[in-house]
Amino acid sequence: MKAFKPRILMFSGEVRVMANLRLAALACVALLALASTFQVFAQEPYTVQEASVTVYRDGVAHVTLVASVDPAEPSITLKLFSSSPYNVLALDEENSPLSYDVSGLNITVYTLGASELTLEYDTDALTSKSAGVWTVSLTTPFQLNLTLPEGATILYFNAPPASIKSEAGKLALSLPPGSWEISYMLEAAAPPQPSPQPTFQPLQLVLAVLCVAAVVAAVLVLFRRSRRLEALRREEAEVIRFLRERGGRALEAELREAFPNIPKTSMWRLVKRLEKRGILTVKKVGMQNVVQLKSKF
16 A cells, blocks of 8 residues: 555646646637637728829828728728818718728728728828928828829938938938938029010000000090980981981982972971081082081981
8 A cells, every 4th residue: 555655646646737838829829819809800991002292382291092892881980190281181982982980099980881081181290390491290000102292302311211212303211210300401493573564665655556546536436326315206217217228318398309208398407407507518510409428427
């Protein structure tokens, strides 16, 4: 019996060790499963395809973000570069507007059914100016294309960009993920050139004045003529129309014959009234009176 006891103790210790190993293995499996679960939940339901920031001369920055999204997700939440965006616009792949909510540095876009999101907004919180030097400060979690204003000269950056190139007279920087601070100066804008004033030669000036005077005179003549014709009686207007059709002149007898409804004395008074108003003239030719319209009528 005394020789058998150590064996029992040894067997019992082995069982205890095996049990502990089994518990440790189960704990590792549980931790791996938990880590895998956290990784699945931590995975973002979108992928940023393109991100760009364009800075203008007044310090306003325009941000554009293009991302592919899961159509089954009801919404996605993105980080903003600034907590004070304005002119916010969210569009799907068909350029249809999407609803959104902004809270601090987060924007939640309701993308259910959309496979692509284009987010644009303006902000003036990314830039600052001191002693004529502009500074852009931002933190990006993804690759970013930064375009500086035309005429910008870079003075400082806290880390070398992935690339710097010139596009249409503007410096374009490719920035890897991280915090960035870039300082630059702008060339002074050229003052607007005054438009050349037209110069007139003396002869041209005289001709211009004469042309204007001729136009004014013609307008006055037409105006007076229209005023006179407006004041004519119906019979007087018909007599003038008859004279025009006859080449501007007719015998008084022809007038009486053309207007039998107007008595002879009334016709004579009508003609004298028109003569007094300067519309026509009456000349004695032989035994007949010739009635003639003046050339301006």
